[in-house]
Amino acid sequence: MAFARVLERHASAIERRLEALLAGNEDAPAALDAAMRYAALGGGKRIRPFLLIESAWLFGVAEDRALDAACALECVHCYSLAHDDLPAMDDDDMRRGRPTLHIAFGEATAILAGDALFTLAFEILSSPTSHEDADIRSELVFNLAKAAGWRGMALGQAIDLDAERQDLNADGVAGMQTLKTGALFRFACEAGAILGRASASDREKLRAYATALGQAFQLADDLLDAQGDAKAIGKAVAKDEGRGKATLVALLGVEGAKKRLAALVAEAENAVAPFGSKAATLIEAAHFIAERRT
Amino acid sequence: MAFARVLERHASAIERRLEALLAGNEDAPAALDAAMRYAALGGGKRIRPFLLIESAWLFGVAEDRALDAACALECVHCYSLAHDDLPAMDDDDMRRGRPTLHIAFGEATAILAGDALFTLAFEILSSPTSHEDADIRSELVFNLAKAAGWRGMALGQAIDLDAERQDLNADGVAGMQTLKTGALFRFACEAGAILGRASASDREKLRAYATALGQAFQLADDLLDAQGDAKAIGKAVAKDEGRGKATLVALLGVEGAKKRLAALVAEAENAVAPFGSKAATLIEAAHFIAERRT
Numbered sequence: 096m097a098f099a100r101v102l103e104r105h106a107s108a109i110e111r112r113l114e115a116l117l118a119g120n121e122d123a124p125a126a127l128d129a130a131m132r133y134a135a136l137g138g139g140k141r142i143r144p145f146l147l148i149e150s151a152w153l154f155g156v157a158e159d160r161a162l163d164a165a166c167a168l169e170c171v172h173c174y175s176l177a178h179d180d181l182p183a184m185d186d187d188d189m190r191r192g193r194p195t196l197h198i199a200f201g202e203a204t205a206i207l208a209g210d211a212l213f214t215l216a217f218e219i220l221s222s223p224t225s226h227e228d229a230d231i232r233s234e235l236v237f238n239l240a241k242a243a244g245w246r247g248m249a250l251g252q253a254i255d256l257d258a259e260r261q262d263l264n265a266d267g268v269a270g271m272q273t274l275k276t277g278a279l280f281r282f283a284c285e286a287g288a289i290l291g292r293a294s295a296s297d298r299e300k301l302r303a304y305a306t307a308l309g310q311a312f313q314l315a316d317d318l319l320d321a322q323g324d325a326k327a328i329g330k331a332v333a334k335d336e337g338r339g340k341a342t343l344v345a346l347l348g349v350e351g352a353k354k355r356l357a358a359l360v361a362e363a364e365n366a367v368a369p370f371g372s373k374a375a376t377l378i379e380a381a382h383f384i385a386e387r388r389t
Numbered sequence: 390m391a392f393a394r395v396l397e398r399h400a401s402a403i404e405r406r407l408e409a410l411l412a413g414n415e416d417a418p419a420a421l422d423a424a425m426r427y428a429a430l431g432g433g434k435r436i437r438p439f440l441l442i443e444s445a446w447l448f449g450v451a452e453d454r455a456l457d458a459a460c461a462l463e464c465v466h467c468y469s470l471a472h473d474d475l476p477a478m479d480d481d482d483m484r485r486g487r488p489t490l491h492i493a494f495g496e497a498t499a500i501l502a503g504d505a506l507f508t509l510a511f512e513i514l515s516s517p518t519s520h521e522d523a524d525i526r527s528e529l530v531f532n533l534a535k536a537a538g539w540r541g542m543a544l545g546q547a548i549d550l551d552a553e554r555q556d557l558n559a560d561g562v563a564g565m566q567t568l569k570t571g572a573l574f575r576f577a578c579e580a581g582a583i584l585g586r587a588s589a590s591d592r593e594k595l596r597a598y599a600t601a602l603g604q605a606f607q608l609a610d611d612l613l614d615a616q617g618d619a620k621a622i623g624k625a626v627a628k629d630e631g632r633g634k635a636t637l638v639a640l641l642g643v644e645g646a647k648k649r650l651a652a653l654v655a656e657a658e659n660a661v662a663p664f665g666s667k668a669a670t671l672i673e674a675a676h677f678i679a680e681r682r683t
Contacts, residue, residue, distance in 0.1 A: 127539060127547040178504060183496035202477035203550050206500065207543055210472060213504070214538035217511050221531035229523040236530050237515035244508035245421060249501055253421040256497050 098379040106141040112162050130200040130208035135173045138191035143283045144169045149376050150287020150301055163225035164286050170216040171243055177209035234289050242282035251275025258341040265346045277309030303366035311359040312384050314352055317342040360385045392673040400435040406456050424494040424502035429467045432485035438463045440577035443670050444595055448585020457519035458580050461510040465537055471503035528583050536576035545569025552635040559640045571603030597660035605653040606678050608646055611636040654679045
């Protein structure tokens with residue numbers, strides 16, 4: 096499948112650039128650097144940075160001009176996984192087929208390496224070497240901070256933690272996921288539009304695409320958790336049900352969730368249809384996300 | 390003492406502005422917003438934002454033009470306290486005379502509120518409402534990220550955690566503290582210089598001042614820990630010795646530490662002497678920091 100190759104090609108460009116950005120410092124205590132590298136390198140489909148690069152490409156921005164912003168976004172994603180996996184949060188032991196960060200390095204280093212990866216994202220985005228235009232650097236930082244913060248991803252995680260104690264209905268779960276997962280998907284597409292100096296209406300199209308895609312991604316994830324194979328996925332499955340976590344699969348049933356997933360893919364597709372054939376890869380991404388088995 | 394009044398006046402301006410920046414959202418789950426407000430409001434001497442405002446003032450920047458950057462810096466400081474106090478880190482129960490964040494709100498919310506305060510700092514600094522010049526916004530973000538990150542404060546905390554397992558000599562402890570405490574002191578003065586579009590040589594003077602001041606602050610803190618009154622300080626004392634933590638007081642003795650403290654104050658004073666009478670408040674700050682009893 097051509098799309099899988101495109102995704103892989105981007106993922107290896109991101110991996111190489113992240114490796115350069117995280118190149119070791121001999122003066123640094125081994126544990127912090129090693130934990131940051133462990134958390135950020137060697138795994139993941141790199142969907143979010145892929146979306147950033149493809150969104151920027153819609154407006155004629157070459158991949159290498161979007162790569163640093165893409166890596167910054169991936170650092171934020173990896174930081175959020177490191178903190179969400181902590182014993183006090185979701186208490187997960189396995190991730191991408193390996194022990195989670197705190198299992199491998201201890202809790203203190205996992206908290207700190209997460210903090211440091213998150214900080215690095217802002218260092219990358221604001222560095223004059225990443226982009227020569229300070230307006231664009233500053234707008235990327237502003238949008239990332241809003242996406243990751245107390246009205247975005249962090250709020251989503253807070254609602255999710257809260258949901259283990261109080262019931263959410265389907266709208267409540269979708270709203271939580273729109274923040275927890277959706278905020279970084281929206282930033283990915285929005286950052287591409289910022290780099291490409293896109294018009295307000297093109298930005299709006301990408302926001303609609305990213306919102307539907309983020310929900311589709313989370314729904315596919317929940318379906319995998321309910322039905323999937325732990326070995327193939329690389330982390331524990333059926334955990335959500337076990338801890339009484341609010342998911343749409345629990346609320347809508349497997350068939351209902353699959354129907355909703357198909358509708359979200361159609362929504363994502365429609366949102367970027369006005370871009371014509373240039374949006375083919377983004378449309379394939381929506382199908383890939385909905386149909387993934389790992 | 391006039392200086393104490395200046396400090397208090399700044400602290401209350403910072404408190405009011407932080408309150409506005411952290412104004413509640415009725416849609417937000419109460420715990421996250423409340424925890425962020427608990428961590429950021431109602432306490433502390435606000436030394437770092439004070440230094441930022443006073444450094445900016447050296448170059449003719451009015452207090453209200455530096456206030457948002459000062460609040461961003463204080464958010465970073467409060468985030469670092471929230472994470473450092475966690476059970477997996479320094480495991481502190483009391484701070485500023487109140488239960489620490491994780492005691493009051495639980496560990497998950499403390500981690501998340503720390504993350505969210507840190508994110509808010511970058512949102513404030515990059516917001517066009519904080520400063521109209523994108524070059525300045527971007528430079529502030531870049532410098533804050535470097536100060537707080539894996540080559541700055543986070544590295545200092547990693548070395549500090551490590552030091553509980555391996556012995557550091559006096560230079561090693563000073564180096565660790567230059568990162569852990571010094572990085573935000575240096576950012577405070579550097580941010581003032583950035584806002585004031587200061588020359589490279591004036592920036593260097595402020596960096597030298599901030600480096601000496603940060604060390605003096607930490608040394609005074611360690612002396613208070615070794616000799617102080619828990620009730621007056623608002624947190625546990627003699628904890629460093631109890632946990633075998635590396636401090637200069639343990640390595641140099643109380644008298645040796647006091648001598649070094651006096652030398653650092655003189656160093657800070659000399660660094661800003663070329664600014665003449667305009668630097669009087671910064672010089673008073675150095676004395677205040679060295680002589681504080683709480």
